[in-house]
Amino acid sequence: MASFLPSGRSPVQPALSVRNLEKTYASGFQALKGVSLDVRGGEILALLGPNGAGKTTLISIACGLVNPSGGSVLADGHDVVREYRAARERIGLVPQELFTDAFESVWATVTFSRGLFGKPPAPDYIEQLLRELSLWDKRDARVMALSGGMKRRVMIAKALSHEPGILFLDEPTAGVDVELRRDMWRMVDRLRQRGVTIVLTTHYIEEAEEMADRIAVISKGEILLVEDKAVLMRQLGKREVLLTLRTPLTELPRMLEGLPLTISEDGTTLVYAFDAAGGGPGIAALLAQVSASGIDYVDVATRQSSLEDIFVSLVRSHA
Numbered sequence: 663m664a665s666f667l668p669s670g671r672s673p674v675q676p677a678l679s680v681r682n683l684e685k686t687y688a689s690g691f692q693a694l695k696g697v698s699l700d701v702r703g704g705e706i707l708a709l710l711g712p713n714g715a716g717k718t719t720l721i722s723i724a725c726g727l728v729n730p731s732g733g734s735v736l737a738d739g740h741d742v743v744r745e746y747r748a749a750r751e752r753i754g755l756v757p758q759e760l761f762t763d764a765f766e767s768v769w770a771t772v773t774f775s776r777g778l779f780g781k782p783p784a785p786d787y788i789e790q791l792l793r794e795l796s797l798w799d800k801r802d803a804r805v806m807a808l809s810g811g812m813k814r815r816v817m818i819a820k821a822l823s824h825e826p827g828i829l830f831l832d833e834p835t836a837g838v839d840v841e842l843r844r845d846m847w848r849m850v851d852r853l854r855q856r857g858v859t860i861v862l863t864t865h866y867i868e869e870a871e872e873m874a875d876r877i878a879v880i881s882k883g884e885i886l887l888v889e890d891k892a893v894l895m896r897q898l899g900k901r902e903v904l905l906t907l908r909t910p911l912t913e914l915p916r917m918l919e920g921l922p923l924t925i926s927e928d929g930t931t932l933v934y935a936f937d938a939a940g941g942g943p944g945i946a947a948l949l950a951q952v953s954a955s956g957i958d959y960v961d962v963a964t965r966q967s968s969l970e971d972i973f974v975s976l977v978r979s980h981a
């Protein structure tokens with residue numbers, strides 16, 4: 663399949679450039695409070711945030727579905743308000759909610775979607791798309807007769823029908839089964855290889871951990887952080903050493919007080935938490951002190967905090 667990389671984009675120009683974006687709904691609620699964010703060409707950015715953080719509002723503005731109250735969004739350099747058509751044809755959207763032309767066949771729906779963007783027919787491309795999404799066998803079925811998971815695949819096919827260079831996936835795997843989730847991940851990987859820029863919102867943090875190049879965290883209409891996933895996990899990740907005790911403990915021996923040690927609730931494990939960047943007494947010194955205090959342990963394991971732990975503590979500190 664052809665590369666989707668837009669020919670006109672200079673390598674330094676972000677695929678998506680969000681500047682001081684503000685949205686106050688008619689109710690007076692301020693959903694976005696000056697959001698600025700660049701999404702690099704070809705990257706997968708996961709936009710994480712609790713319910714009501716403003717993720718869908720941001721995506722809806724980028725797709726021209728909601729008007730901003732201030733600021734701008736450029737898609738491949740085109741302003742999504744002033745140059746709506748040019749911007750929109752570069753963007754594919756898989757929305758949170760399923761809505762499709764229920765009476766049409768899968769083939770007709772996806773082909774029609776492409777036509778809406780003024781693109782010439784490309785039956786070979788549509789066929790490949792449907793095959794990749796395991797929809798080929800269903801091409802003649804009416805959309806209304808499909809299962810929820812299949813309908814979601816149709817939404818994805820529609821979003822990709824006009825070969826956009828930027829794809830928004832708004833909680834694409836909410837409520838879908840494991841098989842579809844895996845298919846989705848494979849699809850995203852293929853799109854990445856073709857140079858498609860992807861902005862993904864998800865409540866499944868493991869999904870962001872698995873797929874994203876960078877993570878942006880949004881809360882209450884403000885971006886709290888945008889960082890490479892690897893850097894984020896290195897900087898904010900916590901590591902723990904877990905000692906399984908021969909005899910359960912109820913409290914720490916005096917000589918271990920003041921060390922970053924905790925006893926698990928059932929008393930069977932001693933947990934030493936330290937940050938991945940270093941600090942603390944060091945594992946060898948700690949183990950020596952534990953032994954010197956007379957504590958005997960039968961097993962040692964380590965655990966690294968996940969993106970989920972990092973995310974939860976970030977959002978909590980912004981509450």
Ligand SMILES: Nc1ncnc2c1ncn2[C@@H]1O[C@H](COP(=O)(O)OP(=O)(O)OP(=O)(O)O)[C@@H](O)[C@H]1O
Pocket residue numbers: 687688689691692693711712713714715716717718719720
């Ligand atoms: N049309 C609207 N009128 C008034 N308030 C709205 C409107 N649409 C959204 N909001 C409010 O704006 C805030 C942000 O909503 P948004 O859907 O962007 O959040 P989200 O991060 O996508 O949340 P979720 O994870 O639940 O989908 C919420 O408090 C929501 O209630």
